[in-house]
Amino acid sequence: MCADTTETAESVDYKDTLNLPRTEFPMRAGLPKREPDWLARWDRIGVYERLRDRAGNRTPFTLHDGPPYANGHLHIGHALNKTIKDMIVRSHQMMGHDARYIPGWDCHGLPIEWKIEEKYRAKGMDKDKVDVVDFRQECRKFAEGWIDVQRDEFKRLGITGCWDKPYLTMDYRAERIIAEEFQKFLMTGTLYQGSKPVMWSPIEKTALAEAEVEYHDKESFTIWVKFRVASFDMPDVELSDEEASDEDREAVARSVAQAAQDFVGAHVVIWTTTPWTIPSNKAVVFGKDFAYGLYEVTDAPEESWVAKGDRFILADKLAEQTLTKARLEAGQWRRVRDVRPAQLRGMTLTHPLAGAEGSGGEWDQPRDFRAADFVTDEEGTGFVHCAPSHGMEEYELYRDLGMLGEVITYNVEDDGKFRDGLPFFGGTYILNRKGKEGDANTAVIDKLVEVGGLLARGKIKHSYPHSWRSKAPVIYRNTPQWFAAIDRPVGDGQDSYGTTIRERALRSIDELVKWTPQKGRNRLYSMIEARPDWVLSRQRAWGVPLTCFTKKGALPTDPDFLLKDEAVNARILEAFEAEGADAWYKPGAKERFLGNDHDPAEWDQVFDILDVWFDSGSTHAFVLRDREDGTEDGIADVYMEGTDQHRGWFHSSMLQACGTMGRAPYRNVVTHGFTLDEKGNKMSKSIGNTVAPDDVVKQYGADILRLWVAQADYTADQRIGPEILKGTADSYRRLRNTMRFLLGALSSFEEKDRVDPADMPELERWVLHRMAELDHKVRTGYAAFDFQGVTQALFNFATVELSAFYFDIRKDALYCDGDTPRRRAARTVLDLLFHRLTTWLAPVLVFTMEEVWLERFPGDDSSVHLQDIPATPADWRDEPLAAKWSKVRQARRVVTAALEVQRTDKVIGASLEAAPVVHVEDADTLEALKSVAFEDVCITSAIALTADPSPSEAYRLPDVPGLGVVFERAQGEKCQRCWKILPDVGTHAHPGVCGRCDAAVA
Incomplete structure (x- = not known):
């Protein structure tokens, strides 16, 4: 029924006749308060379990969780790690897989044991006097407590998984299988006991693996030590009896005598940053191809430890810097003669402490002196002192020579103390009990000064290995340990990937595993290619023991x-x-x-415990192979951890699996970087630049933290801080606005309102095309673990192509049209967008997309996380249409920029006040613009399109040639309903409205 025509346009309020959006979806998210309710809801309806129950014939997909350590609150690296894992699992689930995630914890090992020992020390108790089973039970309780804490913290981040039945390395079943995996090494002959230098923590009194060591700068003593040449017996020239004349023999004799006169009493100088190893010195080695010389001091200052006439043998390349360290200046020494490597072999050396009063003959034997490949002339003196008990290269040299029995010492005890019977130094410590510099280095240096064995001393700051757990420096120490031989044939050797662990690992890396990023392949390959045998034993109590027995009186061989x-x-x-x-x-x-x-x-009975990396390396056996929700072949689809795990879990899992099942336990390895502060600095509690996940969640909500993860390139190091999080929250708010528009416009949408794509306007079909393109990008991106690519594409689509373009254009039709085909087509597209955007984004914004879904589909059993990403018809793609609308959008950009100038100059207040003239040179572009309602696209009341050349006053954009815009005002009256300025306003039954609005009101 028409309105009373006696009413004036100004007296009619048409607001109630508009199709205004209706939604209770708030713009203010309130995530910190609301997210726990969704977590409780997921627990109540059992989302994870329901997905497993209805898996049917879906292809299983398993991300195997690298176990965090159960000994403290989560840090931001944990949040990064677990969120990436969660996005991998959720995205594969929504792409049609049965995606399983069994969270786990690493429960054994030194950090927990250390905490219990600290508690004992605080009470004045001696850990070694506590019953070992009681001690282990305390360790177990400690781990159990932190598992509960960390589980709640992980769940608060929205991480899905089998939380009610995680895997724990300390479960009885897990300990059984770890022992069983170890027994395979025992039975196949891979296990052996050997005595060699290993990285040893004096503070923790145990051997460490490379994965348990981190490198920090350390200031060390550095000393230049003199080894006296005691004798020389080697001819300069070798002559056969047949060819040598008496004169030749006399010349050789004179040469040897002269060399002996020059060399005997001179000193070979070594340089070391570990003075404490000098008491264990057994040899000095040199480079077989280096140029050496004999240098004599011609003048010496009083403060120097050298005297006029002293002679030193040095590598020529390093002589000047060495003598300068002895406080000599240029001109205070001279080079006497060449010293060829062949001549060095004729020398015998004495230890600087040889003959020292009170030494008891400890160092009186001559030192071995020979060439070695590991000597360099890049630093030092060109000579290296050898203590094979404390250096792997020296150990291997004398092992290969069959001389270990002559050079191995046992001077250093498990706590880093020199044995009590060692002259001068017995009872001194390399490190004190707090992990700081002990008194051993000073004692050795002082004694060398006393006996005249020192040329110079100083300090150097260098990168040095430290225990990852105690943070104290480590040493190399020869001890009996248990090893897994990685170059020994495993079992019968019948395996397509190789007969040894190393061969199997290297072939697995290249033939079986895909690496994200690819550089992870090179990192692990080079590590395994060069690594020594695996040290399996630890001298601790909390862990799985090496379940083996040794024959009394028998040798390890x-x-x-x-x-x-x-x-x-x-x-x-x-x-x-x-x-x-x-x-x-x-x-x-x-x-x-x-x-x-x-x-x-x-x-x-052996009481050493297994390296905890063997525990975690065995998880494939008791999680993937042993559980009902594991995998059929015991192999994971994905392992995903930080880049440090190339020497950690990726590494140990590879070695362990290659030793027991002959191949890698994973098909994909995904690696993320470390977390840094906003300036790119490493996070440190002492500096105060850490970001705690709990603080972020309390301020912003877990979805903002998840979005930070998704928007960053996780394959590199990640920066996070207040300003970065603020930017992430701003990005989130823009997306939330997009979702709110969708919900408002879709209120009361029903299936009967749906329009077939073939009957849609071009603009809607363009949106369908973009959805088809994005669906492909999302699926391929998720499959490749490229969350940054997916998130950037979706956010750009939502904010630029939808909110700033499509929604902006279609607001008029959605709000002002009646039940028109155009409005129904738009709402159909919005419905299709809704189902795709919510499922595309659900793996990232788990809480927000659940909120969006429930706003439209409430219900006790409703959840977006029970949905799959909808299939998108291939025929939605329309490249010619997309090319056409690319021209339309480009032209629109020029028009809107021209109108913005008028708005800025206060000529107009809104674009609907304009009716610009658009001059288009390109015929195809002009045809494209004429074939669409270009005034609606530009949100103007009218628009004129012409092929006439652009006048000089026309507005242009440099990057859009051939198109100019001349501003004109719209003619007519303002429609009181749609606000367009049109000539027909006021000529219809309803006062003050245009023809379109008159029909809609009617």
Whole structure:
């Protein structure tokens, strides 16, 4: 029924006739307060479990969780790591997989043990006097407490997974399988006991693996030490009896005599940054191809430790800097003669402490003197002092020479103290109990000064290995340890990937695994290619023991040294399944496991524990292979951790799996970088630049933290801080506005309102085309773990192409049209957008997309996380249409820029006041603009399109040639309903409205 025509336009309020958006979706998210409710809801309806129950024939996809350590609150690196994992799992689930995620924890090892020891020390208790089973139980309780804390913190970040049944390395079943995996190394001959230098923590009294070490700057003493040439006996020239004349022989004799006169009493000088190793010196080595010279002091200052006439043998390349360290100036020495490597071989050296009063002859034997490949002339003196008990290169040199028995010492005890019987230095410590510099270095330096054995001394700041856990420096120390041989054939050697662990690992890296980023391949390959045998043993108590027995009186090289008995192994595993690894330490354990098959008096039980990296490296066996929700082949689709895990979990898992099942336990390895502050600095509590996940969640909500992860290139190092988080929150608010518009415009949308794509206007079909393009990008991006690419594409689409373009154009039709085909087509497209945007973004913004979904589809069992990304018809793609609308959008950009100038100059207040003239030179572009409602596209009341050349006053954009805009005002009256200025306003039944609005009101 028409309105009363007696009413004036000004007296009619048409607001109630508009299709204004209706939604209760708030612009202020309130995430910190609201997110816990969604978490509780997911728990209540069992989202993860329901997805598993209805998996059907979906292809399984398993991301195997690298276990965090159960000993403290989460840091921002944990949040980065777990969020990336969650996005991988959720995105694959929504792309049609049965995506499983079993969170886990690393529970054994030194950090937990250290905490319990600290508690004992505070009470004045001696850990070694506590029953080992009681001690282990305390460690277990400590880990259990932190697992509960970390589980809640992870869940608060929106991480999905099997939280009710995680895997723990300290579960009895897990300890049983870890022991079983170790027994495979035992039975295949891969396990052996050896004595060699390993990285040793004096503070923690245990061997460490490379993965347990981190490098920090350390200030060390540096000394230049003199080894006296005691004798020389080598001819300069070798002559056969047949060809040598008497004169030749006399010349050689004179040459040898002269060399002896020159060399004997001179000193070979070595340089070292570990003075404490000098008491364990057994040799000096030189470079076989270096140029050496004999240098004599011609003048010496009083403050120097050298005297006029002193002679030193040095590498020519390093002589000047060495003598300068001795406080000599240029002109205070001269080069006497060449010293050829062949002549060096004829020398015998004495230790600087040889003959020292009170030494008891400890260092009186001549030192071995020979060439070695590891000597360099880049620093030092050109000579290297060898203490094979404390250096791997020296150890390997004398091992290959068959001389280890002559050069190995046992001067340093497990706490870093020199043995009590060592002259001069017994009882001194390399490090004190706080991990700082002990008194051993000073004692050695002072003694060398006393006996005249020092040429110079100083200090140097250099990168030095420290224990990852205690943060104290480590040393190299020769101790008996258990190793896995990575170059020894494993079992019968019948394996397509190689016969040794190293061969299998290297082939797996290249043939079986995909690396993201690719440089991860090179990193792990080079590490495994060059690594030594794996040190499996630790001298601690909290962990899975090396479940093996050794023959009393036998040598490690004897074939019967290790007991290999399947029946014994089975009894051990049965006990571990029922009682955990504590069974190994209970009274009577040896007799129980050996049973009646072996005499306990003939066997020793090993009490070292396994490297915790063996524990975590074995997780594929008790998570992927052993659980019902594992994988059929015991192999994960993805391992994802930080780049430090190339020497950690990626590495140990590769070695362990190649030793037991012959190949890598993963198909993909994804690596993320470290977290830094906003300035790119490493985070440190002492500096105060850390960002705690809990603080971010309390201020912004977990979705903002997740969005920060998704928007960054996680393959590089990540920066985070207040300004970065503020920018992330601003980006989030723009997206939230897009979703709010969708919800408002879709209120009361029903299936009967749907329009077939073929019947849609071009603008809607262009949006369908963009959805098809994005669907492909989203799926390929998620499959490639490219969350930054997916997020950037979606946010750009939502804010630029939707909010600033499509929504901006279609607001008029959505609000002002009646039940027109155009409005129904627009709402159909919005519905299609809704289902795609919510599912595309759900793996990233888990809380917000749930909120958006429930706003439209409330219900007790409703959740976006129970949905898949909808299939997108291929025929939505329309490249010719997209090319046409690219021209339309480009032209629109020129028009809107021209109108913005008028708005800035206060000529107009809104674009609907304009009816510009657009001059278009290109015929195809002009045809394209004429074929669409270009005035609607530009949000003007009218627009004129012409092929006439642009006048000089026309507005142009430099990057859009051939198109100019001349501003003109719109003619007519302002429609009181749609606000367009049109000539027909006021000529219809309803006062003050245009024809379109008159029909809509009617």
